[in-house]
Amino acid sequence: MSNLVLYRKYRPQRFEDVINQEHVKTTLQNAIINKRVGHAYLFTGPRGVGKTTMARILARALNCQNRTGAEPCNECEMCKQLLIGSSLDILEIDAASNTGVDNIRELIEHVQYAPSQASFKVIVIDEVHMLSKGAFNALLKTLEEPPAHVIFVLATTEVHKVPATIVSRTQRFDFKRVSVSDLSKLLEFVVSDNKLSIDQEALVAIAEAADGSFRDGLSLLDQIISYSSGKITLGLIEEVLGFTSKQALMQFMDLITSDKTALAVGFVSQLNYRGRDLFQFHKDFMEFLRKLLLAKISKETDAYPGLPLNRLVAIIEAFQKAGSELKWANIPSLPLELAVVELTQTDAGLTRNVAEDFSPPKNGSLKTSATDNETLQKVLDHWPQILEKVKDYNHSLISSMKLAEPVEVRAGELILLFPYKFHKDAIEARKNRIIIDQAIEEAVGVKIMAKPILKNEWKGAEPNAENQTLNSAIKILGGDIQN
Numbered sequence: 090m091s092n093l094v095l096y097r098k099y100r101p102q103r104f105e106d107v108i109n110q111e112h113v114k115t116t117l118q119n120a121i122i123n124k125r126v127g128h129a130y131l132f133t134g135p136r137g138v139g140k141t142t143m144a145r146i147l148a149r150a151l152n153c154q155n156r157t158g159a160e161p162c163n164e165c166e167m168c169k170q171l172l173i174g175s176s177l178d179i180l181e182i183d184a185a186s187n188t189g190v191d192n193i194r195e196l197i198e199h200v201q202y203a204p205s206q207a208s209f210k211v212i213v214i215d216e217v218h219m220l221s222k223g224a225f226n227a228l229l230k231t232l233e234e235p236p237a238h239v240i241f242v243l244a245t246t247e248v249h250k251v252p253a254t255i256v257s258r259t260q261r262f263d264f265k266r267v268s269v270s271d272l273s274k275l276l277e278f279v280v281s282d283n284k285l286s287i288d289q290e291a292l293v294a295i296a297e298a299a300d301g302s303f304r305d306g307l308s309l310l311d312q313i314i315s316y317s318s319g320k321i322t323l324g325l326i327e328e329v330l331g332f333t334s335k336q337a338l339m340q341f342m343d344l345i346t347s348d349k350t351a352l353a354v355g356f357v358s359q360l361n362y363r364g365r366d367l368f369q370f371h372k373d374f375m376e377f378l379r380k381l382l383l384a385k386i387s388k389e390t391d392a393y394p395g396l397p398l399n400r401l402v403a404i405i406e407a408f409q410k411a412g413s414e415l416k417w418a419n420i421p422s423l424p425l426e427l428a429v430v431e432l433t434q435t436d437a438g439l440t441r442n443v444a445e446d447f448s449p450p451k452n453g454s455l456k457t458s459a460t461d462n463e464t465l466q467k468v469l470d471h472w473p474q475i476l477e478k479v480k481d482y483n484h485s486l487i488s489s490m491k492l493a494e495p496v497e498v499r500a501g502e503l504i505l506l507f508p509y510k511f512h513k514d515a516i517e518a519r520k521n522r523i524i525i526d527q528a529i530e531e532a533v534g535v536k537i538m539a540k541p542i543l544k545n546e547w548k549g550a551e552p553n554a555e556n557q558t559l560n561s562a563i564k565i566l567g568g569d570i571q572n
């Protein structure tokens with residue numbers, strides 16, 4: 090994330106302004122007031138929660154010429170120099186790009202000299218776990234016998250990678266993730282400070298997407314503000330950031346757990362239609378499911394109390410599989426739609442539910458209606474294209490599909506006759522039927538459920554001479570499709 094204007098602007102300048110890290114700031118403030126500041130601190134915790142910010146406040150508090158309690162004045166000469174970064178007495182290095190032993194030797198040389206103006210030199214080493222072994226050894230020697238005027242602040246997101254010998258020579262502070270409610274409060278303040286307004290659900294969506302990080306939260310807000318001219322809405326956030334809000338993910342989850350096949354498939358189609366990144370959506374949904382799983386295992390949450398663990402696991406497995414198919418799919422939405430159908434349909438209920446869901450004629454009549462005839466006509470007109478699409482999805486299906494004879498549309502179903510059981514069975518497999526339905530929808534623009542029937546078991550369509558003629562025509566067309 091590159092957009093850090095707001096993050097810099099709203100970075101806390103005093104201990105008092107730091108939210109969410111009470112334990113850290115209280116301990117540091119007491120140490121300053123009691124003049125018992127340690128020589129080396131280890132700040133651990135997720136990215137963007139204020140570790141470097143805290144180190145800077147500490148550096149100013151230690152050197153301020155006009156301190157009140159533990160708070161720096163931020164106005165004296167020392168504070169000003171530290172604030173604009175022109176002081177040589179605070180040194181921030183990023184271990185990620187200065188991993189070598191030479192970088193640390195240089196640093197150690199620097200700390201041997203007394204501060205030029207300040208009382209303390211504060212050395213901040215960010216992402217300290219990135220240092221090389223040699224660099225750690227060089228640092229260790231200095232930490233064992235630190236010059237009196239030097240304070241080290243080592244910051245890391247991955248404390249387990251910091252050698253125990255280093256950790257044991259520091260005072261360790263664990264920074265917490267920022268809670269959604271604390272982050273929401275801050276974001277709300279920043280929004281109104283910028284003369285904008287924001288919906289409550291939009292606020293929560295950003296706070297949740299920031300995943301406990303001030304920096305990420307403000308960076309996300311930065312991006313949204315540049316697109317917004319007044320009110321920030323959830324819709325705008327989803328459009329701009331391309332992520333799926335938790336509300337939307339919960340809505341999708343509700344549709345799956347309540348077996349609303351058509352609506353859940355429609356949800357995916359809508360995302361696709363609106364040009365949303367389905368990989369990102371898949372990633373968001375997997376993360377959502379993972380959190381739900383962890384919460385359920387640890388019995389932390391009341392979310393989806395009626396959802397059994399094994400059902401949740403089945404949902405995770407189905408979408409895990411869809412994810413691996415996503416990058417090979419000719420139609421990116423298809424693996425996700427298949428997962429939805431698999432999860433929301435039982436074999437026994439498949440025909441009935443899908444027929445219900447995919448908008449059958451509402452008059453309850455099972456007779457072929459005029460609209461059904463039109464639909465059949467469209468299918469017949471586009472049969473070669475439909476077969477091409479089926480072939481694109483699944484090459485091995487085409488040999489069976491070439492034998493299919495579309496004869497009737499009734500109650501949301503397209504009857505396909507097959508001369509042999511082998512081919513009928515191949516098409517009957519649920520996944521294959523979904524492919525055919527998808528191909529039909531794309532070629533003809535109607536949602537319909539393919540229903541394979543053995544030719545000699547079919548009792549015949551409603552009499553319709555026109556259909557018979559078309560059927561003959563389509564047989565010829567279908568026969569022309571080459572493997």
Ligand SMILES: [Zn+2]
Pocket residue numbers: 152153154155156161162163164165166167168169
């Ligand atoms: Zn000051």
